[in-house]
Amino acid sequence: MLEIKNLHVKLEEEDKQILKGVDLTVDAGKVHAIMGPNGSGKSTLSYVLSGRDGYEVTEGSASLGGEDLLEMEPEERAAAGVFLAFQYPVEIPGVGNMTFLRTAVNAQRKARGEDELSATDFLKEVRAKAKALKIDADMLKRPVNVGFSGGEKKRNEILQMAMLEPKMCILDETDSGLDVDAMKLVAEGVNALRDEGRGFLVITHYQRLLDHIKPDVVHIMAEGRIVKSGGPELALEVENNGYADILAEVN
Amino acid sequence: MALPQAKQTVTEERLATLTMPDAGCTKKAREAALARLRQMGLPGRRDEYWKYTRPDTLTSAEAPTAALFQTDEPTMFHEFDRLKIVFIDGVFSPEESDELSLEGVTIDRLEDICGKDIHWAKELYGVLEANGQTPVQRPLAALNTAYASDGVAIHVTGKPSKPISLIYRHASETSDAILHHVVRVESDAEVTILENGPAASRFNKCMEIDIADGGALHHIRAQGRDHQRRAATHMFTRMGTESVYKSFTLTVNGVLTRNEQVIELTGDDAVAHVAGACVGDGEFHHDDTVFVTHDAVNCESRQVFKKVLRNGATGVFQGKILVKEGAQKTDGYQISQSLLLDEDSQFLAKPELEIYADDVACSHGSTSGAIDETALFYLRSRGVPTREATDMLTLAFLAEAVQEIEDDALAEVIVTRLQDWLARRH
Ligand SMILES: Nc1ncnc2c1ncn2[C@@H]1O[C@H](COP(=O)(O)OP(=O)(O)OP(=O)(O)O)[C@@H](O)[C@H]1O
Ligand SMILES: [Mg+2]
Numbered sequence: 001m002l003e004i005k006n007l008h009v010k011l012e013e014e015d016k017q018i019l020k021g022v023d024l025t026v027d028a029g030k031v032h033a034i035m036g037p038n039g040s041g042k043s044t045l046s047y048v049l050s051g052r053d054g055y056e057v058t059e060g061s062a063s064l065g066g067e068d069l070l071e072m073e074p075e076e077r078a079a080a081g082v083f084l085a086f087q088y089p090v091e092i093p094g095v096g097n098m099t100f101l102r103t104a105v106n107a108q109r110k111a112r113g114e115d116e117l118s119a120t121d122f123l124k125e126v127r128a129k130a131k132a133l134k135i136d137a138d139m140l141k142r143p144v145n146v147g148f149s150g151g152e153k154k155r156n157e158i159l160q161m162a163m164l165e166p167k168m169c170i171l172d173e174t175d176s177g178l179d180v181d182a183m184k185l186v187a188e189g190v191n192a193l194r195d196e197g198r199g200f201l202v203i204t205h206y207q208r209l210l211d212h213i214k215p216d217v218v219h220i221m222a223e224g225r226i227v228k229s230g231g232p233e234l235a236l237e238v239e240n241n242g243y244a245d246i247l248a249e250v251n
Numbered sequence: 252m253a254l255p256q257a258k259q260t261v262t263e264e265r266l267a268t269l270t271m272p273d274a275g276c277t278k279k280a281r282e283a284a285l286a287r288l289r290q291m292g293l294p295g296r297r298d299e300y301w302k303y304t305r306p307d308t309l310t311s312a313e314a315p316t317a318a319l320f321q322t323d324e325p326t327m328f329h330e331f332d333r334l335k336i337v338f339i340d341g342v343f344s345p346e347e348s349d350e351l352s353l354e355g356v357t358i359d360r361l362e363d364i365c366g367k368d369i370h371w372a373k374e375l376y377g378v379l380e381a382n383g384q385t386p387v388q389r390p391l392a393a394l395n396t397a398y399a400s401d402g403v404a405i406h407v408t409g410k411p412s413k414p415i416s417l418i419y420r421h422a423s424e425t426s427d428a429i430l431h432h433v434v435r436v437e438s439d440a441e442v443t444i445l446e447n448g449p450a451a452s453r454f455n456k457c458m459e460i461d462i463a464d465g466g467a468l469h470h471i472r473a474q475g476r477d478h479q480r481r482a483a484t485h486m487f488t489r490m491g492t493e494s495v496y497k498s499f500t501l502t503v504n505g506v507l508t509r510n511e512q513v514i515e516l517t518g519d520d521a522v523a524h525v526a527g528a529c530v531g532d533g534e535f536h537h538d539d540t541v542f543v544t545h546d547a548v549n550c551e552s553r554q555v556f557k558k559v560l561r562n563g564a565t566g567v568f569q570g571k572i573l574v575k576e577g578a579q580k581t582d583g584y585q586i587s588q589s590l591l592l593d594e595d596s597q598f599l600a601k602p603e604l605e606i607y608a609d610d611v612a613c614s615h616g617s618t619s620g621a622i623d624e625t626a627l628f629y630l631r632s633r634g635v636p637t638r639e640a641t642d643m644l645t646l647a648f649l650a651e652a653v654q655e656i657e658d659d660a661l662a663e664v665i666v667t668r669l670q671d672w673l674a675r676r677h
Contacts, residue, residue: 050632051628051631051632052628052632053624053628073631073637074628074631074632075631075632075634075635075636075637075640077632078631078632078633078634079634083632084632086629089629090625090626090628090629091626092626092629092630092644092647093647094644094646094647094648094650094651095643095644095647099643100630100633100643103635103639103643104630104633104634104635107633107634107635107636107639108633108634111634111636143647160633164633164634
């Protein structure tokens with residue numbers, strides 16, 4: 001479903017190459033995890049896939065279901081099914097969380113030629129999904145992420161994902177900042193969305209999250225490349241021994 | 252000191268086009284105002300207080316013409332139960348207005364106050380304006396006092412059940428209107444005054460507001476959407492002990508608007524909030540000039556002004572908090588912010604604090620910036636198209652000012668107007 005080929009990305013503003021030939025294919029129904037040292041380019045990859053400004057693709061391609069993602073605006077990618085749970089969710093003062101969610105859901109439906117969700121249907125759905133993530137009514141009313149704790153922001157990302165039902169879910173360190181219970185809630189939220197038509201790319205530093213969200217494939221990213229791929233056992237190896245051995249082996 | 256020749260010429264040329272109404276009991280006040288005006292002269296480009304706003308089209312002998320705004324959109328506040336007082340090109344229209352009677356308030360036309368022996372109005376007319384001439388001169392307000400051709404005296408003695416709504420229609424492309432209102436809110440009385448409409452091609456409006464101890468005035472104003480209209484308005488407010496004054500102004504379009512608010516907190520524990528939201532395109536020039544004087548103990552003042560500027564529009568904010576000696580425990584706050592939707596637009600701000608008391612908490616801030624790119628990307632990454640996302644962030648920016656309006660229903664009509672503007676501009 002998601003197909004990334006030989007992706008090279010540099011910063012637009014400076015001459016700094018960050019991704020140096022990423023190859024990655026995520027099939028529908030699969031969960032892929034990406035691990036890798038700080039600064040290896042994991043977030044950059046997620047931003048480039050979702051269309052953030054400031055990066056220049058110098059080589060390679062990325063497509064979703066055969067459609068060229070790199071040609072699309074961020075909102076078109078979203079409508080096509082890309083969703084990024086941000087490593088650092090953005091605070092938007094003055095925009096209510098609920099208004100934001102509803103606008104997003106309806107904008108995507110509209111872009112896909114579907115009818116807008118009625119106010120009552122929307123409310124029903126949000127309430128149910130928020131409840132499952134232990135997001136209270138007050139958080140839904142407040143401005144987007146403003147004054148939310150780190151963990152609340154992450155749960156709010158998962159709520160958006162649950163409402164938008166994307167095809168390709170990219171989670172960038174959604175586990176960081178979560179307490180043990182919140183981690184379980186988030187994992188349950190993710191697992192509830194797992195189905196045959198949906199792919200996941202889970203960026204994480206820790207095995208913990210992968211205990212709850214069982215990955216099919218684990219990749220190690222280093223210096224802008226996927227340097228090793230394997231099964232779930234690869235994550236355990238990282239957890240136990242760090243990256244030194246793996247990096248030594250590939251160099 | 253003699254006036255510079257150029258200033259004198261401008262002033263006399265303007266005065267030559269005006270005739271003082273046969274004013275009976277306000278005659279003295281008008282003549283005094285005229286004398287003040289002759290001494291000050293009309294504002295010119297070199298005046299410090301007019302550094303950011305060109306006064307020439309406000310002072311010229313003839314008003315520049317202004318086309319009428321064509322729209323099918325309903326007029327402001329139309330769905331509210333209110334007492335309507337209508338002026339067409341600055342002339343009171345008895346036919347269009349409601350009967351001027353409402354429990355808790357007495358309303359008279361300015362020209363009737365002498366015959367009816369309405370003392371408070373005679374004693375207020377021109378007085379707050381004259382006070383407001385120091386430390387900064389406001390010649391257009393003196394001109395207004397001298398030559399106002401119409402207006403109302405609103406005496407609030409209770410808590411009227413509905414707002415008093417001043418509606419200013421613009422009917423002629425060459426109209427040049429001067430209106431002067433006086434408002435007295437008695438102790439523990441409370442009223443909401445609404446104002447809306449472009450009024451005229453050129454509009455000079457002055458309102459003098461005297462709020463007695465414990466009185467409260469809520470003021471919501473929406474200036475007309477006619478692109479070419481010009482307006483210079485002054486609100487002079489004197490506030491007694493524990494009185495409350497809350498004012499919000501919405502400005503959508505208008506080639507030139509200068510809104511001056513002069514507030515004097517003379518009684519302890521008084522609260523004054525002034526806020527404004529303006530949105531404009533292209534030739535739009537909008538100037539908020541605010542002067543708050545704290546002259547009593549434990550008063551609170553708050554200024555919140557937000558401007559959205561686009562296509563070369565200009566926004567100006569000159570705001571001052573003056574805390575006089577002895578005005579201890581003053582809580583003064585001021586924020587002015589602009590959102591520039593492109594690089595051609597500009598915001599000029601002059602925030603000032605002048606404090607002569609030692610136990611006060613005053614703060615001010617001014618910012619100018621573009622749409623937050625990170626927030627914009629976040630919204631777009633959720634599927635919200637750029638245009639809609641920009642509109643959401645624009646409204647969010649204005650929200651802080653709109654939130655100053657206490658009445659939710661009124662706040663909602665303001666938001667609707669802002670949304671109309673956002674929709675229209677694409
Ligand atoms: N806008 C930018 N300006 C300058 N450097 C950048 C920018 N974006 C990314 N980088 C650099 O690119 C490299 C990759 O960053 P990225 O955020 O993708 O790493 P990461 O793998 O997500 O790291 P972490 O595990 O710490 O989140 C880093 O060296 C980072 O400093
Ligand atoms: Mg990262």
